[in-house]
Amino acid sequence: MAYLAGKIVLAVSAGAPNNGRGENTTTTPVKKARIRGQWYPYVSAQAFRRWLRETMVDMGMVASPTERVGKAQGKAQKANTAADPIRYADDDLFGYMKAAAKSADEATTLRDTPFMVGTFLSVEPARPTEDFGVMSRGIEEPVLHGHEFYTADLAAPFLLDIPRVGTFTLPTERGGRPNYLSPEAALQVAQAMSVGAEQVSFRGGSAVRLPLEARRDRVAMLLDGLAELTGGAKKALHYGDRTPALVAALPMAGGVNPLTFAIDGAADGSGLTVSGRVLGEELKAWQDQWEAPVRLGWRPGFHERIRKEFEHDLAGLIDEGQIVIDHPRSMLRGLAEEIRTGRHDAWFDDPAR
Template sequence: MSYLAGKIVLAVTAGAPNNGKGESTTAPVKKARVRGEWYPYVSAQAFRRWLRDTMAASGVTPSPTERVGKAQGKAQKAHTAADPITYVDDDLFGYMKAGAKTDKGTTLRDSPFMVGTFMAVEPVQPTTDFGVMARGVDEPVLHSHEFYSADLAAPFLLDLPRVGTFTLPVANGAGRANYLSEQQALQAAAAMQVGATPVEFRGQQAVRLPLEIRRERVAVLLEALADLTGGAKKAIHYGDRTPVLVALVAMAGGVNPLGFVVDGAEDGTGLEVRADVLREELRAWDGEWETPVRIGWRPGYRQIMRKQFEADLGDLADSGQVVVDHPRPMLRELAEEIRSGRHDAWFDDPER
């Protein structure tokens, strides 16, 4: 197995965790129009920011950011240090650092951790809340903002072999979506003196950090997901952002069989967790997944649905093929299993 695939659900109650661009005195939430209905969402960028901040709060040093370009105009850009050898978030979340046309220092890395948009599982019309700032001023200031209640769901995929593995520039200077600059290649050579090794990775020359470092980076990511915090308008719309439901399974390839297991109902009536769909997906991908399928489900969240789900999968639970637990201990236990070396085979592509 070489991928962790899954689905995450966040429950928003009277919240505005991710705001859109305001065009007036009303601060809107992000929302998309689908088949004539509004679906609030949290962008993948926002969610990844929450993960970065949660990792930083646990003691992981984040990659420093720099804003470059003109103060106004189209030349503005910002980037991190683009150093995946040193910084965990540059490794896990990727980056792009573009130099000038005469600068060969342009470098990029696509993300080993891929996550989708957290879209509401049913149509929701956000509420507009009206407010007044009248304290200590002669003329009150009027303002308003949107908020909503919804379950938001998104798929994710973690490419474990690429964690801590960095391909090098090819001879003609052409780049792939995982390559280091020439300067970083020199850093990689220095890193090899402390245990990193040159490897051929998916047809390219690469350098790979020691396995214990790669284990730790994946474990830190899972622990941050278990303790996730973040979101906008905390002062007036505080909300717990830890996942209410996480489903994940180790896969041999980059396929996510859980996308339709945890999804919105076809009639637009909210979230469904479908035992029959899980059975069919596991059968279809027999030999491509590793036991168990882990389901983290917070107590109190959709209890009737949970009881039915567990009853429908009783035989798979009895055989250990499906495990249902609270998301936090489930994710933290998996993090410890990875940290201890129990799943080292996941860090290499399976032989075909």
């Protein structure tokens, strides 16, 4: 297996975790999409990845330093990280692009992300409510302001390309690949070699790969971060728990996600569905492409009726250990520990064809 495919559900209760852009108004909107004439609040993938990165920093990860470059105003503004995936786990896991100025000798270098995540879209229509506020403390003329909040379950898929963690391809004569160290990064290559990296052939190209222990630790760190996730806007007024209410994951040989329609919003807009029938059919269709067990983390009290139906529909697979249900924190931390101790080292290489 080479990929960890999954789905995450966040439960937002009277919250405003991701603000949108207000236009000529004193009311701060939440991000929302209009679909088939109705409003669906969402949290962007960028916001979620920021929450995860900051959670990992709180847990001890040293983050890649950022720098704003370019003009103070206008279209030439840029912000770069150090673009050093050898030293910084977040540059490795989340990717980067460091674009050079046209007149500079330095080349543009980039890495697309091994950790892919979708938009956390509400599973049902939910029109945000506008909350009205007044700042009048110690001033004669009160200042009026407002903001939106909502209650909804938000769901998004994710995919972790495990062999690419700690693996950095080098450009070829045909040009650079989307996961490379530039020719000007000889210092990075030398630094990687100094900490035990080796040069390998990877997906048709030449690559530098960090030692397996470091790669294990980075994947485990990501899973630990998901288990302890915190973040979001408006915490002073709308504090909310941002750890997953439901998370499912299974190792796959390819980049397919069998959980896409198993955990989703109902077609009639009535809310979250977790379909044992759909998951069972998907697992059967991809039976030679996944490795048991399918791991589900399901918080107690979250859609208990749906959980009972799910467990009833897949009782056979649960009894056989093909599907395991636990608390999200226990599931994610347990899987992280299994990876950290080497139980899933085969996942760090592409399966033989």
